[in-house]
Amino acid sequence: MIAGETAREPEAVDAAAGIDIKCVGLTKTFRDFWLRPRVRAVEGIDLEVRRGQIYGLLGPNGSGKSTTIKMILGLVTPTSGRIAVLGRRPRDVASKQRIGYLPEESYLYRFLSARETLDYYGRLFRLPSRVRRERIDRLLEMVGLDAVGHRPVGEFSKGMQRRVGLAQSLINDPQLLILDEPTSGMDPVGARQIKDVIADLGRRGKTVLLCTHQLSDVEDLCDRVAIMFGGRVRAEGTCDELLVQEDRTTIRSDTLPAEVVAEVRDLLARRGIGHIDVERPRRRLESLFLEIVERARAEGVQTSGAKAGGSVAEFLKGPEATDQAAVVGRDDTTRPASAPDSTSGGVDSNLIESLTRRQP
Amino acid sequence: MRNLRWLAAIVVADGLVIASLVALGRPVEATGLVGITAMVIGVLLGIAVIRWALGGATGVVGVARAVVEEAVRMRGTLVLVLLLVVAIPSLPLLLDHSERLAYRMQFLLTWSLGATGLILSLLTIILACSSIGGDIESGRIQMTLVKPIHRGEYLVGKWLGIILFNLLMVALAGIGTATFVRLLAATEATDARDRTAVDHQVLAARVAVEPTPGNPGEVEAAITEAIRRVEEDAPEAFAANPDAARRRIRHEYTWQWHTVTPDTTSIFVFSGLEAVRESVGKGGTVQLELKPRADNVDIDLADVRFAMWLNDRPWPMVGGDHQEQTLSTLAVHVLDLPADAIDDDGVLRVTIANRNLVPAGETHPTAITFSPGEGMRLLWRAGGFAGNFVRGLVVMWIKLTMVAAVAVAAGACLDIPLAILASLVVYATAVGSGFFRDALGLYNMVSSTIGGAIAERVGRTMIMLLEGRWYEAFRMLFGLVTDVALWLTPAFSDFDAVGRIASGMLIPGSDLVACLWRIGLAYPLIIGLIGWAVFERRDLIRSST
Numbered sequence: 001m002i003a004g005e006t007a008r009e010p011e012a013v014d015a016a017a018g019i020d021i022k023c024v025g026l027t028k029t030f031r032d033f034w035l036r037p038r039v040r041a042v043e044g045i046d047l048e049v050r051r052g053q054i055y056g057l058l059g060p061n062g063s064g065k066s067t068t069i070k071m072i073l074g075l076v077t078p079t080s081g082r083i084a085v086l087g088r089r090p091r092d093v094a095s096k097q098r099i100g101y102l103p104e105e106s107y108l109y110r111f112l113s114a115r116e117t118l119d120y121y122g123r124l125f126r127l128p129s130r131v132r133r134e135r136i137d138r139l140l141e142m143v144g145l146d147a148v149g150h151r152p153v154g155e156f157s158k159g160m161q162r163r164v165g166l167a168q169s170l171i172n173d174p175q176l177l178i179l180d181e182p183t184s185g186m187d188p189v190g191a192r193q194i195k196d197v198i199a200d201l202g203r204r205g206k207t208v209l210l211c212t213h214q215l216s217d218v219e220d221l222c223d224r225v226a227i228m229f230g231g232r233v234r235a236e237g238t239c240d241e242l243l244v245q246e247d248r249t250t251i252r253s254d255t256l257p258a259e260v261v262a263e264v265r266d267l268l269a270r271r272g273i274g275h276i277d278v279e280r281p282r283r284r285l286e287s288l289f290l291e292i293v294e295r296a297r298a299e300g301v302q303t304s305g306a307k308a309g310g311s312v313a314e315f316l317k318g319p320e321a322t323d324q325a326a327v328v329g330r331d332d333t334t335r336p337a338s339a340p341d342s343t344s345g346g347v348d349s350n351l352i353e354s355l356t357r358r359q360p
Numbered sequence: 361m362r363n364l365r366w367l368a369a370i371v372v373a374d375g376l377v378i379a380s381l382v383a384l385g386r387p388v389e390a391t392g393l394v395g396i397t398a399m400v401i402g403v404l405l406g407i408a409v410i411r412w413a414l415g416g417a418t419g420v421v422g423v424a425r426a427v428v429e430e431a432v433r434m435r436g437t438l439v440l441v442l443l444l445v446v447a448i449p450s451l452p453l454l455l456d457h458s459e460r461l462a463y464r465m466q467f468l469l470t471w472s473l474g475a476t477g478l479i480l481s482l483l484t485i486i487l488a489c490s491s492i493g494g495d496i497e498s499g500r501i502q503m504t505l506v507k508p509i510h511r512g513e514y515l516v517g518k519w520l521g522i523i524l525f526n527l528l529m530v531a532l533a534g535i536g537t538a539t540f541v542r543l544l545a546a547t548e549a550t551d552a553r554d555r556t557a558v559d560h561q562v563l564a565a566r567v568a569v570e571p572t573p574g575n576p577g578e579v580e581a582a583i584t585e586a587i588r589r590v591e592e593d594a595p596e597a598f599a600a601n602p603d604a605a606r607r608r609i610r611h612e613y614t615w616q617w618h619t620v621t622p623d624t625t626s627i628f629v630f631s632g633l634e635a636v637r638e639s640v641g642k643g644g645t646v647q648l649e650l651k652p653r654a655d656n657v658d659i660d661l662a663d664v665r666f667a668m669w670l671n672d673r674p675w676p677m678v679g680g681d682h683q684e685q686t687l688s689t690l691a692v693h694v695l696d697l698p699a700d701a702i703d704d705d706g707v708l709r710v711t712i713a714n715r716n717l718v719p720a721g722e723t724h725p726t727a728i729t730f731s732p733g734e735g736m737r738l739l740w741r742a743g744g745f746a747g748n749f750v751r752g753l754v755v756m757w758i759k760l761t762m763v764a765a766v767a768v769a770a771g772a773c774l775d776i777p778l779a780i781l782a783s784l785v786v787y788a789t790a791v792g793s794g795f796f797r798d799a800l801g802l803y804n805m806v807s808s809t810i811g812g813a814i815a816e817r818v819g820r821t822m823i824m825l826l827e828g829r830w831y832e833a834f835r836m837l838f839g840l841v842t843d844v845a846l847w848l849t850p851a852f853s854d855f856d857a858v859g860r861i862a863s864g865m866l867i868p869g870s871d872l873v874a875c876l877w878r879i880g881l882a883y884p885l886i887i888g889l890i891g892w893a894v895f896e897r898r899d900l901i902r903s904s905t
């Protein structure tokens with residue numbers, strides 16, 4: 001994981017090549033049928049996501065997260081502002097080869113099976129059939145759908161469709177993964193597992209833009225967070241920067257006998273600290289739920305829905321290993337690599353530069 | 361697995377029904393059911409073949425494959441596929457067996473191919489518009505267009521999938537129609553003339569020429585003189601629209617020389633027939649198709665009498681006598697003429713002498729008119745039925761590729777209902793454009809060029825608006841819209857494949873090329889580029905998020 005470590009140190013990487021997503025002054029105003037401006041979904045956002053980061057885009061519903069993501073992906077044209085994705089403009093098809101995207105909802109052909117769905121997207125990436133078949137097997141196993149891969153996805157539950165969505169976003173072994181509320185509609189097991197996958201991918205040096213309104217997702221995973229509200233970024237920084245409460249201290253220990261607690265109270269009182277809460281630490285509901293499901297599975301209880309899913313598919317390699325991946329139609333100069341000089345060839349450094357210059 | 365069991369059950373049931381129909385002595389119904397079964401199997405096999413042919417791993421091909429899957433899965437299109445699959449084998453059941461066989465075959469060809477064209481056009485429009493619109497409305501397009509595929513490639517993929525599906529359906533419908541026509545041809549004809557008509561007028565690919573006047577110089581001089589006289593005597597007739605006035609005069613005189621007045625003789629010349637004698641062979645025949653009209657309304661349903669000479673030799677001679685022709689009006693008659701009558705210069709002059717008697721209660725005998733365009737044609741066989749039939753199917757498919765391009769472009773720009781509506785309007789204009797041009801042409805086109813028409817109409821609309829003649833101004837503007845729409849939309853009737861096949865007329869190779877160029881390439885390319893330009897600028901998200 002050395003490459004992964006290096007990639008996660010932005011300073012160690014060339015400034016131009018190390019930025020996977022950069023937005024400057026991004027604004028989107030939706031217009032109605034008569035072209036009258038109606039909704040200001042995004043207002044003057046600046047974002048910078050570096051290679052290897054897991055970047056959280058946090059905000060309540062309707063704060064403009066999805067709109068921002070769709071502009072980054074070239075689905076929506078910004079009203080103003082500029083974007084560079086993997087060193088290229090959002091509508092550039094070449095960079096799409098290295099992007100994986102899970103939309104906020106899973107939009108699938110109802111009549112295609114999970115396997116056919118993944119095959120369809122694999123074709124769009126021009127993956128040869130052997131590679132497609134192999135990856136589909138691995139991914140279905142990874143998201144726990146290998147037993148129901150032949151069933152039409154129209155029959156799937158929302159969470160199962162979500163798993164298909166996640167699988168399709170990984171079929172091209174993307175360098176940049178953009179996930180829009182990946183845990184929505186998922187059971188806690190699935191949510192936990194998706195988080196594990198994201199963390200694992202992060203360790204492998206992938207860049208992840210994670211868009212969510214679930215604080216726990218961000219807390220557990222993200223290196224950096226931008227908190228959006230009303231189309232603007234209200235706060236930005238690392239999790240520690242944002243979450244450390246300067247005015248509170250927590251002390252944890254094994255269970256204390258009553259007399260020891262009294263002694264501590266006395267000590268603190270003598271020091272002038274009056275308000276103290278003493279409580280037994282509670283574990284989180286999530287971990288209890290996980291334990292119950294885990295036990296059921298160990299007892300061999302069957303399910304016709306999604307299974308827990310296996311480990312991360314092994315073709316999802318770190319950036320240095322992807323060089324050997326059998327992918328046709330890919331221009332070698334445009335592929336990701338941990339070494340900055342080999343990357344800069346495919347990156348429109350002028351674009352990055354001009355964006356950087358405009359930043360206040 | 362479950363699907364297979366269903367399929368097996370259906371096949372067995374189908375076989376039993378067919379067997380019992382045969383046992384009950386209902387061969388036509390049994391054949392129809394066999395036909396339906398065969399076409400269903402054909403659709404399934406064909407889709408498997410398309411799926412295999414689109415096996416490559418590229419964006420365009422991937423999108424195309426998905427459309428073909430959709431075609432047999434969307435309810436709207438599936439219904440149309442089933443309708444086609446049932447309609448073609450069922451048509452023979454509608455035939456009236458008291459009709460002449462040639463007529464029944466023409467009926468079958470016209471309706472079978474006509475229904476195929478209509479159903480597949482509707483299917484194409486619904487499939488294209490709801491496939492693209494559905495992708496956008498459902499959000500699927502967001503998952504497709506973040507993959508390495510251009511928006512233009514996505515549209516081409518949709519178009520490719522649709523035209524391949526159309527190719528399959530046209531081929532199946534063609535095979536079905538040809539089979540049922542052949543089966544029908546093998547049944548008993550009403551009489552020997554009926555059988556000849558079947559062989560020479562339906563199951564053939566004929567070429568037709570129209571006559572020119574025996575005295576072209578005189579006719580032309582008369583027309584010029586008439587135009588000059590009207591210009592002098594009634595200049596106001598020319599003021600508004602000189603082109604239209606000239607066209608009217610020419611039309612009148614053309615009609616005149618196609619008329620043989622009582623007790624006179626007219627000569628109709630067919631030229632350029634050098635190759636015909638060779639192609640028809642020694643002792644072969646050419647067909648003179650006549651649809652005579654009598655100028656007296658009261659005796660429209662009576663017979664006309666005339667005598668004929670071919671290159672000045674009396675014809676037909678029966679036992680040394682020159683036989684007169686007695687033909688009923690308002691019917692089409694086909695006279696088989698010896699190809700040897702054509703002279704070495706490839707000219708056949710048909711002289712016709714009016715021998716009408718004075719009808720009872722009349723004082724004058726009747727004039728005979730062979731109206732321009734349909735009254736008199738010389739035809740000969742230039743090819744077989746099968747080759748021509750295939751050409752007709754190709755023309756039909758080319759038209760469908762245009763409909764597909766229009767519908768894909770509309771689907772790329774508009775949401776589903778509007779896109780379907782817009783495509784239907786263009787389709788209807790293309791189908792009706794020939795008719796509209798004929799019907800409205802003389803009155804609607806105020807100038808012979810589109811530029812002139814636009815300038816003229818805009819100018820006149822201005823004047824009417826200034827004078828406050830609102831209704832007339834509106835009509836003038838409406839005329840402008842129809843003029844432009846008709847000018848913009850290629851007329852399907854310029855390449856009338858169904859009519860030609862049903863009447864045993866050859867579809868010339870030059871027509872095929874022109875059709876491919878105008879309807880298959882130029883127009884779809886322009887429409888497609890417009891659709892693509894709009895699609896590129898569109899925000900591809902659901903209207904309500």
Ligand SMILES: Nc1ncnc2c1ncn2[C@@H]1O[C@H](COP(=O)(O)OP(=O)(O)O)[C@@H](O)[C@H]1O
Pocket residue numbers: 030031039040041059060061062063064065066067068901902903904905
């Ligand atoms: N297609 C659209 N037309 C009009 N308004 C839209 C459209 N899409 C999103 N919006 C509006 O933009 C705002 C931001 O939406 P979105 O980016 O989806 O929020 P989030 O993903 O943070 O929940 C919302 O107020 C929403 O109503």
Ligand SMILES: [Mg+2]
Pocket residue numbers: 062065066067104180
């Ligand atoms: Mg959202």
